[in-house]
Amino acid sequence: MKFHTLKVIALDKPIKEATTITFDVPSELYNAFNYAPGQHLIIKFMVNGEEARRSYSLNSCPFKEEPLQVTVKRVKDGLVSNFVNDQLKVGDELEVMIPQGRFHAAIEEDAYKTYFLFAAGSGITPIISILKSVLLASPQSAVNLFYGNANQDTIIFKEELETLVKNYPERLTIVHTLSDPKVWTTWETWKGRKGRIDAEAVEWFITNHPPIAQTTEYYICGPGAMNTGIRKTLQELGVPRELIHIEQFGADTSEESNNIKAVDSIVSVSLNGENYKLTVPKGKTILQSLKEANLNPPYSCESGVCATCVAKVKNGKAEMKACMALEDEDIAKGMILTCQSLPTTDELSIEF
Amino acid sequence: MDTKRKMPVLPVEAYTSQEWFDKEQEIIFGNAWQFAGLVEDIKDPGDYITVQCGLQNIVVVKGRDQRIRAFHNLCRHRGTQLLRAVGKKQKALTCPYHDWTYDLSGQLISVPEKEKEFPDLEIDKICLHKASVDIWRGMLWVHPKPNAEAITKWFDGCWERLGPHDPNRLIEYPDSVYEKVINANWKIIAENYIDVYHLSHLHSNTLQMYDHANAEYGFVGDHYLFWEPLSKDYHENLDKLLPFKRIKEMTEEYIGAYVPWLFPNVGLSETEATWSVFHAIPLAPDKTKVIVRTKMEEMTDWEYYKKGIKSYASWHGIMGGDTKYGNEDSDDPMASGDFMAEDVYACEQQQKSLKNPLFSIAATAKHGESTVRTFQGIVERWMSNSIKEG
Structure with a gap:
């Protein structure tokens, strides 16, 4: 996979702690940078002389004449997210791969569908792209969005969503829920729903916003635990699994990795016909350690999306911070993305 | 065909003969979207109504996910009509004949004396025959075919008039x-x-x-x-x-x-x-x-x-x-x-x-x-x- 150089032509702040990057795509790359709503970009950053790759969902809408946009929310101690929010400048150039990802909605003009969208925090980015695409390009279809945030100040695209509800009152319904609403704000007290998008909330949402068009699809984007929780509830209510689409946050979410009980581990690796043994220190990914040992492992996005770095666990255990490239069945077979994997046993044996 | 007596396009027998009537039931009513009721007729999960579409009877039931499903009203066991008229808040659909039971998505979930009488029957592979259902203009519509054209296509050009x-x-x-x-x-x-x-x-x-x-x-x-x-x-x-x-x-x-x-x-x-x-x-x-x-x-x-x-x-x-x-x-x-x-x-x-x-x-x-x-x-x-x- 190739990186292309794209220029940053605008930087905006949808909320205080997030930045929307707008890219200029040169005309010769227009076709290559076509995308389906829900897909993401893998971007290479140089931060303090160090290379870091991240994947960010496109929040722009491919059915609108608008430039490519991604939105980066600041994560505590996040290397790239702090760089984007504090140091990136209009006119800077970034190395960007063409849009990719299996999480995307097929939009058909003739379709008569109801889309149920679930998002938490910056998980709104691919979801708003799907939402705008349905409203613009599938005129008989409707959207019900359930959007969770910590408090009033973290609702990304709040105004844009409000405008969309005004413009499409019969086709768009949005319910916000805040897990920790601010009691004192200068402008209003929160009268909306409180709490996280848990099982009870999902059932409440579905029951109170039943579909009109009976062909339905479900798109979920948020932290891993929320995603699997929503999917579980939907399936218990009788939604067939194949209608449920999930996207997990990129590797920039420290929340996920915090839950992994990583340990120092002696890792045996079978790679390019050779066998190696090395120590992977606690908290470091297997891929990072292999790169530092100059063993030349295969990799590309370093974001858990492209599956170039996939390996199979023969012995021991490792857990992934994020994984968008493997199905549950693959994971059950012992497949891991080494760029996201932290060993959780003292010894681990893997094969590329 | 009696060419003398037309109505004026269709022959008189189209309005009087049983043979014509049966053919219409099969050809027209078996292949068209049919009115099944108003949306509020099945309010809660497990509520159902039955509708005759030509020669076929269809059950329309609301699932717990609030989606409406339509099935042919015919037990997969020996073809007995599964449900009568209308019902409220069913947890499952049970055939009166031998109590074969299906969930609200039409999937067979239990067969009495399964081990003894049907040791080789793969229950999870048996589902009620599906029909199509949708909502249009506050009304429920059903079509006996499982992959009918979209209801909006069937009524293309009508809504705006x-x-x-x-x-x-x-x-x-x-x-x-x-x-x-x-x-x-x-x-x-x-x-x-x-x-x-x-x-x-x-x-x-x-x-x-x-x-x-x-x-x-x-x-x-x-x-x-x-x-x-x-x-x-x-x-x-x-x-x-x-x-x-x-x-x-x-x-x-x-x-x-x-x-x-x-x-x-x-x-x-x-x-x-x-x-x-x-x-x-x-x-x-x-x-x-x-x-x-x-x-x-x-x-x-x-x-x-x-x-x-x-x-x-x-x-x-x-x-x-x-x-x-x-x-x-x-x-x-x-x-x-x-x-x-x-x-x-x-x-x-x-x-x-x-x-x-x-x-x-x-x-x-x-x-x-x-x-x-x-x-x-x-x-x-x-x-x-x-x-x-x-």
Whole structure:
């Protein structure tokens, strides 16, 4: 996979702690940078002389004449997210791969569908792209969005969503829920729903916003635990699994990795016909350690999306911070993305 | 085929013979989206209704995910009808014969004495036969085929020619359903509904609140669409004459009556004060059950009463008129002052005459009955296309 150089032509702040990057795509790359709503970009950053790759969902809408946009929310101690929010400048150039990802909605003009969208925090980015695409390009279809945030100040695209509800009152319904609403704000007290998008909330949402068009699809984007929780509830209510689409946050979410009980581990690796043994220190990914040992492992996005770095666990255990490239069945077979994997046993044996 | 006696496009036997009737059931009613009820008929998960689509009976049930599913009402075991009529809040669907049980998504979940009687049966591979179901304009529609074309495609071009009403919002008052078995073929009833020529004649004193001379009508696909303005007197005194509360969306811009016939057997009547769906269910070549359900603005009993009194008191003074044939016999439908009774009478009389050896149609009106000829042409096309394909 190739990186292309794209220029940053605008930087905006949808909320205080997030930045929307707008890219200029040169005309010769227009076709290559076509995308389906829900897909993401893998971007290479140089931060303090160090290379870091991240994947960010496109929040722009491919059915609108608008430039490519991604939105980066600041994560505590996040290397790239702090760089984007504090140091990136209009006119800077970034190395960007063409849009990719299996999480995307097929939009058909003739379709008569109801889309149920679930998002938490910056998980709104691919979801708003799907939402705008349905409203613009599938005129008989409707959207019900359930959007969770910590408090009033973290609702990304709040105004844009409000405008969309005004413009499409019969086709768009949005319910916000805040897990920790601010009691004192200068402008209003929160009268909306409180709490996280848990099982009870999902059932409440579905029951109170039943579909009109009976062909339905479900798109979920948020932290891993929320995603699997929503999917579980939907399936218990009788939604067939194949209608449920999930996207997990990129590797920039420290929340996920915090839950992994990583340990120092002696890792045996079978790679390019050779066998190696090395120590992977606690908290470091297997891929990072292999790169530092100059063993030349295969990799590309370093974001858990492209599956170039996939390996199979023969012995021991490792857990992934994020994984968008493997199905549950693959994971059950012992497949891991080494760029996201932290060993959780003292010894681990893997094969590329 | 009897070439002498046409209606004027379809042969007379299309309205009288059992053979024609059975073929229509299979070819038309087995291949079209059918009206199944109003959205509120299945409110909660586990609520279901059953609908006859030609020769096939369909169950429409709401799942816990609020999605509506449709299945053929036929147990996969030995074909027994699974459910009767209507039901509320079922947890599962159980066949009365041997208690085979399916979940709300049609999946077989239990078979009594499975280990002993069906040791090799793979329960998870057995599901009820699926049909299609969707919601359109506040109504439930079913199609016996599992992958029917989208309901919006079936009604392509219709929505924008209908009234501004939002049927979901309107209220159906208890005991307001009209139900009657009419002794006439379903097509006679459809043709009566779309016959523009008869409006000023049969209904000269019952539908005089509309200006029939300025009606606009025509076909969109196989569906008939009709709109007519209010008559001048009625329009000018609308507030006094309206029998019920005016429909909120019925602003001056939209005012008029929207009265389409949706192929094959559903009429709508969307007016300034009511929204009705007229469902003609074929029972036999010469028998059709008509069910009319009406919704209106929400009103308290007192508002309803007041409006009725005011309208009644004003009606004669402003609109004048009497019944078609005076008031001498209260049992005479032509003296009833009820346009439905007038139509039923006309339909039943026409059906009777089809048996008369002297029956023939001398001519049909160039404009006002062109709709009847077009409708018959559509039925003819459906029947001949499918016979060729079959």
